Amino acid sequence: MARSLITSDPDARPEHFRNLFEECLFVFMVMMATASTTFLQGVVVINTATIARDLIMTPAQVTWISAAIGLASGSFMLFFGKTADLIGRKLQLLAGMAFLSVTSLATAFVSSPIGLNVLCGFLGLGTAVISPPAVGTLFATYPEGQRRNKATGALGCGNPIGFILGSVSSGIVTKYFSWRASFIVVAIFFAIITVSSFWTMPPTPRAGSLCSEAKQFDYLGTVLTILGFALVSAALTEAPELGWQSLQVVMMFLFGFICLVGFATWENYYPFPLLNPVVWKNKTYTLCVLCVFFGYMSFITNLFWISLYMQDVQHLSPLHIAVQLLPQAFVGFIWSYIGQALVSKIPGKIIMGIGAMAYLVGAALQIFVRQDTSYWMILFPSLCITVIGADFQFIVSNLYISKQMPTQSSLAAGVLQTVMRVSISIGLAISAAVYGSVAQTPKGREDVNLPFERAYLCSLMFAVVGLLFVPFMKIE
Known part of the structure; x- marks a missing residue:
């Protein structure tokens, strides 16, 4: 019989875990489940040009490599958030992890651009399957207290750690084998996580009636x-x-x-709406969602286009690109903990503003990147500054949800995660349209930097729009 999820002492280790190793493995599993989209973005973003040359892809098809992951993940996030309690969180998580492993393996053997885009969509679908049950189980396992705060604090580090694991492993494998081998490594990784989840994840009872919920869905x-x-x-x-x-x-x-x-x-x-409109009655929450949407849109488009620039124009290897992007992940890890320390000392509105300004400054710096530009003068500070926005706004938004919207926290958090993932596909689609239009003009054909400059300008405009919502927020 399964051990109890929650111990009587809120700061003691939950009784389900026999030792600290099991507990840490569980938290790592939850962290990677929530950061699975970023992990996969790290895998593909440094290989886009290599994949495009191998499969003879058009610019639009190249953009869909990353966009399909974000679109599928965001579109199905709320759906799988509702199914997790019906079919069982552990069962859904294990099925999702196994699905990601099999799909990653299939991606390694794809032979057409359309096939790759479709499989990337399925990878995004898999990330939507695993994130809700992982987070739900974590909150069901830990009662309110310092131990829960430490466990949830680790989730803020998930995105930088996920990107490090994805980009570095992909860069190394691509250097010595091929981009296809990187997806085999991803398949092995998710297979290992599946086994670890089966071992460490506490079982949780199902909630509600599957038949009645199916009728109301x-x-x-x-x-x-x-x-x-x-x-x-x-x-x-x-x-x-x-x-x-x-x-x-x-x-x-x-x-x-x-x-x-x-x-x-x-x-x-x-x-019985998929997205209950009542959540938008909280004006500050709505402003937070809009701010995060445009800010994260700026962040992802910056990362995608600078990676493609390093591949197409600077002709750097995937491993070299991963190394150059690595500081952003490490600095993001540090900023995450700084942000958690600041929220108790500085009003959340100011921290959201700092994050929005970081997006804007980082995007502005990237416009000046050229073939012979010093990495340490322009790109390095841009990467380190931009990630402040991603960390700070994620922390403040989730803290506001937990404190000011306790009765709607699950729905509000799910909407926030959905918005972040959908912003990937929308942002890449808009910037790709601008890039493609400029690239086909006579000036765009003559100056290889011009299409990228216009794509960077899109990221800058996204950041500007996100900043406009901050003054109207009311976050203490």
Whole structure:
């Protein structure tokens, strides 16, 4: 029989764990589950040019390598957040981990651009499966207290650690073997995590009736939101090649917009909505979500385009690129703990503002990157500054949710995670449209830096928009 999840002493080790090693392994598993999207981005972002040359991909198809992961993850996050309590958190987590392992292995043997984009979408789907049950189990295992604070604090370090593991392992394997071998390593990694999760993850009872929940589930809302974001993203990425006035692009924009408007309308009338509109009644929360959406959009597009620039223009190897991006992950780890220390001393509004300014300054610096630009003068400070925004805004937003929205914390946190993942696909789609349009002009063909400059400018504008929401927040 399973041991009790929660001990009587909130600061003692939960009784499920026999020793500190099991407990640390469990926390690491939860951390990697929440950072799985970033981990996969680290794997693919330093290999985009290598993959593109091998599979003869168009610029739009290259963009979808990363965008498909974010779009699928964000679109299905709320769905799998609801299924976790119905089918069992441990069962869903193990199934998701195994699915990621198998899909990663299949990706290593893909032979076409479309096949790769589809499999990247399935990888994003897998990350949406594992994140909700992992976080839910952590909060069910630890009662309020210092031990829970330490465990949840580790989650803030997940994204930088995930990116380090993904990019460095991918860079090393690609250098000595090929980009395909990096996905085999990913498959092995998720297989190991699956076994570890089976051993360390506490079983939790199912909640609710599967049959009744299946009848009440918002199927139409799920379909509308997935189709809406997918069609708009596809239209943006394909427009530079097909033409902005082409029938295919116009129809994708039109139907995507109709789906998103239909989703917003439907959620206000359906009695069991996928995204309960009540969460938006908290104005500060809404502003936080918008700020995080545009800020993270700036962060991801910066990372994608500078990585592609180092591959296409500077002709650096994947391992060299991973090493150059590594400081951002290490510094992000440090900023995460600094942010956790600051929230008890400085108003959250100021910390959100610092994060928004960090996004803006980092994006502005990146515009000046050239082939012969000193790494230490421009790119290094840009990487170290930009990650402040990702860490600080993540910490403050989640803290606000836990303290000011206790009755809606699960929904609000799920929406925040969804928004961060959807911002990846939307941001890459917009910047790819700008990049592709400029690259096809005479000036873009003559000056290889110009299309990248315009893509960096998109990141800067995203950061500016995110900053505009900060003055209206009320976070102590």
